[in-house]
Amino acid sequence: MELKQLEYFVELCKVRNFTKASINLNVAQPSVTKAIQKLEDELGVKLVVRSQKPLGLTPQGEIFYSQVERILKELEAAAALISRAEEGNQKILNFGISTFSGVALERMLAAAETAPRELFYNIIHCSSTDICNRILDEKLDLGWVIGYDIPSNLEFIPLETQEALLILPENTPLSFKPEVTFEDLREEYFTTISSNKKSALVQLVLERCHQAGYEPKKTFDYEAYHPSAQLAIQWVRNGLGIGFLPQYAVSEITDLPVISMSPPLTFPVGLVHRKGGITSQVRRMITYIRSNYPNFIQRWES
Template sequence: MDLQQLKYFVEVAKQESFTKASQVLLVSQPSISKMIKNLEDELKATLLDRSERKIKLTDVGAIVYEQALKILQSVEDVYSSVNELVHIEKGTIKMGLMPTIGVLLFPNILAGFKGEYPQIDIDMVQCSAKQLTLKVKQGDIDLGVTVMPVDYDIFETIPLLSEELVVIVDSEHWLVEKESVHLSDLKNESFILLTEDYVLHDVVTKSCVQSGFEPKVAYKSSLWDIMGEMVATQVGISIIPRSMVSRFNNEKVHAISISYPIIDWELVLIYKKNKYLSFAAREFIKYIQSNKL
């Protein structure tokens, strides 16, 4: 068993495809297949179920996958430790941000940090909160800006900001003259929600259920702008963070506070517990702690 075998195996398991893994690794598909077959022969066990269109882990494969992640992470930590000693105040931070939220809140922080550490590069990816936490857990990225709740057994968290969720309605809606509303007053409304990939979908749905009703969903989207336009054209109402309201340059969209229950939208910076953090990542964490949003 060698590291190359484990690396190829992990990537195929992540991508659920030999073809996609080949594209990521820049290695031919036959080479990957042969390497993983050698690993299976060595372990005398089938690790991947190849019978379906998407490659799936077998029971044994799932165990090997978890151990392989730990081994590859340990090796990366060795290289990172050496690199830190050789290249003081240099490095790269792999960071994940949620779409739009990160864009609205983080430019000044990133610019300030870059000014103090010009030799540290920041590679950013944008994805939903659920995808982001998975990437941090798997070690694909070092730090992530996401929303609560998160699993405290897996992640360390640094609070960034907390804001309320508000209802947005069209200019002719019966709520438009109200300053605030109880969530239960919305039980007969049609909702426009983010898709299930987003934590906000779960937060809104759970809050509605706790207020005594299941939200009637008129439409789901992964795009904030489309949600705003649908509200403006009276397709339904939506519940979003207050900071997002300014994104809708539309006089037909109005925001109303939710007086009960108050639903907080808490942004946090997360990183995996017990994972080695490079000099660059640690310095960014210190910078965030001393320059709150």
């Protein structure tokens, strides 16, 4: 799989037309056609519905598009960041952001009008538990995590309380109940839980299930499974089970029932760093986020 194939695929998804995509990419149309066909052959699935006008995407194509578009944006941002850092000869701050709870913060850091211009930083996506471990191993300088089971030699700065919301497939009987408890989920399959227990959100959901007296059924029961928010939503959309995601990760869902549990599943979220002396970059980033994040969230929710 080549980077060029991914770039061609993303452009095709944007314009939904092979001719327009080739013009925008400044290449011959057969080059785009062959690249997409080769990509489908390598993946072993159809990504594009060629019989539709404009072109459509298969369910697999929609999932692949959301992931590849994000990856290409991260590559572009990383290249720009390295270039800026080289110009200023400044050390890059490695910032770990929780895959699920950091949706709003990452958007603030990426937006042109709110990004801190005086700081050079690289964003790494992983679970809250992985972030804490990487900070301890000095592979990360700062993290944005769910405040659950934080190691004693790390400093946690709580900045907000988030709520994990229940996502249901369309027209499921649960969506018509006046309130939903964890006891009601006993026979459901969970798309956001697996044998991988590194996720703080997974641990919080498991605790509630255990308090209700059962071990939840898992849609995907293998250790390496740790879905992105987009994938988790797509699995629910495909009817493979239910899911739990923090409120900002589900803010743009309009086609699925999104429900607050009874009682609500809430948790603290904030910054984490090594105790003791911290670098000036870490201190400046903490100050920046504490000063700007609350206002950003107010605008987000308004």
